[in-house]
Amino acid sequence: MGQAIYALENVQQNYDGRCVLDIESLSVMQGEVLAIVGPSGAGKSTLLRLLNFLEAPFSGSLTFDGETASAEMDIEQRRRVTMVFQHPVMLKRSLDANLHFGFALRGEKLSEELRAEWLQRLGLMGLRTQAANKLSAGEMQRVALARALIVEPDVLLLDEPTANLDPANVALMEKIVREENEKNHTTIVLVTHNVFQARRLAQRTALLIDGKLIEITDTEQFFEQPETEQTAAFVRGEFIY
Amino acid sequence: MEVLFEALLDAFGLIIDLDPELRAIVGLTLRVTGIGLVLAMVLGIPIGVGLGLSKRIPAAGCVVPLIYTGMGLPPVVVGLFVYLFLSNQGPLGDFRWLFTPTAMIIAQTIIALPLVIGLTLTAIQSIDPMLPLQVRALGATRGQLAWTMLAEARLGLFAAIVAAFGSIISEVGAVMLVGGNIAGETRVLTTAIVLETRKGNISLALALGLILLGLAFLANLVMYRLQVQGASK
Numbered sequence: 112m113g114q115a116i117y118a119l120e121n122v123q124q125n126y127d128g129r130c131v132l133d134i135e136s137l138s139v140m141q142g143e144v145l146a147i148v149g150p151s152g153a154g155k156s157t158l159l160r161l162l163n164f165l166e167a168p169f170s171g172s173l174t175f176d177g178e179t180a181s182a183e184m185d186i187e188q189r190r191r192v193t194m195v196f197q198h199p200v201m202l203k204r205s206l207d208a209n210l211h212f213g214f215a216l217r218g219e220k221l222s223e224e225l226r227a228e229w230l231q232r233l234g235l236m237g238l239r240t241q242a243a244n245k246l247s248a249g250e251m252q253r254v255a256l257a258r259a260l261i262v263e264p265d266v267l268l269l270d271e272p273t274a275n276l277d278p279a280n281v282a283l284m285e286k287i288v289r290e291e292n293e294k295n296h297t298t299i300v301l302v303t304h305n306v307f308q309a310r311r312l313a314q315r316t317a318l319l320i321d322g323k324l325i326e327i328t329d330t331e332q333f334f335e336q337p338e339t340e341q342t343a344a345f346v347r348g349e350f351i352y
Numbered sequence: 353m354e355v356l357f358e359a360l361l362d363a364f365g366l367i368i369d370l371d372p373e374l375r376a377i378v379g380l381t382l383r384v385t386g387i388g389l390v391l392a393m394v395l396g397i398p399i400g401v402g403l404g405l406s407k408r409i410p411a412a413g414c415v416v417p418l419i420y421t422g423m424g425l426p427p428v429v430v431g432l433f434v435y436l437f438l439s440n441q442g443p444l445g446d447f448r449w450l451f452t453p454t455a456m457i458i459a460q461t462i463i464a465l466p467l468v469i470g471l472t473l474t475a476i477q478s479i480d481p482m483l484p485l486q487v488r489a490l491g492a493t494r495g496q497l498a499w500t501m502l503a504e505a506r507l508g509l510f511a512a513i514v515a516a517f518g519s520i521i522s523e524v525g526a527v528m529l530v531g532g533n534i535a536g537e538t539r540v541l542t543t544a545i546v547l548e549t550r551k552g553n554i555s556l557a558l559a560l561g562l563i564l565l566g567l568a569f570l571a572n573l574v575m576y577r578l579q580v581q582g583a584s585k
Contacts, residue, residue, distance in 0.1 A: 194489040
């Protein structure tokens with residue numbers, strides 16, 4: 112694990128005067144897989160939107176690779192981060208065009224080799240020209256993952272990416288995520304309800320409750336020897352939602 | 353039935369003869385409609401996209417109903433306002449545009465504009481509300497986001513263009529008022545039909561009507577082809 116790629120200090124996010132995120136300090140290290148678990152409404156997705164520069168924090172400091180994140184942030188910096196959402200929305204174009212989309216935004220062309228490689232990895236070789244919005248939920252989510260990864264971002268943010276998928280799709284998605292982290296050292300921040308998935312994928316795991324960071328530590332320790340009673344309860348599945 | 357048959361023969365005769373007066377009328381009809389449509393698109397599509405993408409439309413409670421009201425504007429009322437603005441005593445009287453094709457284009461643009469804005473706005477709003485966020489999350493600039501939304505709303509956009517085209521090519525009240533139906537100057541198919549009917553040349557009026565219908569059909573056919581091509585991409 113290298114240096115911190117994200118550093119958050121006293122970051123608060125408010126919606127209509129309600130504080131939904133209040134993080135004293137959090138660093139995301141370059142090349143790590145960090146899982147963020149917690150109950151619904153804990154502020155996990157809000158945190159990802161901040162990390163994707165889709166929103167600016169209400170207060171506090173958020174830096175990305177040493178640069179303060181803001182609405183005026185350079186587009187090239189913003190493009191180092193991509194995200195996959197729980198409910199992917201496909202462009203009303205072919206699967207192929209969806210894969211190419213990130214390249215088109217960057218004014219680049221997707222090479223035939225890379226396209227073929229990803230279609231192979233996704234198991235979607237035969238569906239290349241199919242309308243992407245007519246694919247099954249699992250296929251769409253695989254395309255969404257590839258669409259975000261094919262541009263080789265430094266950071267991939269995953270917001271409950273496998274919440275609605277069957278085990279086979281989950282396994283394939285996790286395999287791709289693991290490979291990208293190992294081969295390309297892509298930093299991955301994974302928000303999930305699924306503690307088993309966090310345990311399978313992440314090197315560090317954090318618990319977020321009511322917008323506050325309760326604990327962040329090595330995944331092994333998080334599950335075996337949690338420091339706080341709240342983490343222990345959450346891991347045991349005793350947390351009351 | 354006999355009149356209709358006669359009209360058909362007249363229409364074919366006029367087309368085959370390439371009657372110079374008819375050519376001028378058809379040419380002006382297409383010019384006025386085409387320029388009016390393009391202006392309405394150039395102004396209306398960005399406004400419609402902007403309104404559709406803004407989370408909070410300023411005074412949304414009034415702006416959107418106003419646009420929807422504009423979609424049903426009586427053309428003759430538009431014509432009256434344009435007439436008053438362009439007449440000698442009006443604020444734009446110095447331009448001397450009244451009874452020129454420019455005045456007709458202005459009226460046509462005003463008639464088509466709310467249709468283009470309203471239908472573009474509806475088309476943009478019908479896109480999955482999560483898409484803009486996901487497009488931005490892949491690294492789109494604001495301009496690229498707007499362009500992507502436009503591409504996603506392309507079917508609705510075609511509907512807007514077709515509706516605006518239909519409303520202005522068939523429009524008669526406003527162009528009559530501000531154009532004056534001057535032979536060789538501001539006479540278009542619709543105003544020529546009114547004139548020929550009043551003169552009792554029913555078969556000629558019908559022939560012009562058939563030509564107008566044919567032109568509208570051809571234009572819609574081209575737009576439909578483009579729409580089908582766009583949908584399959």
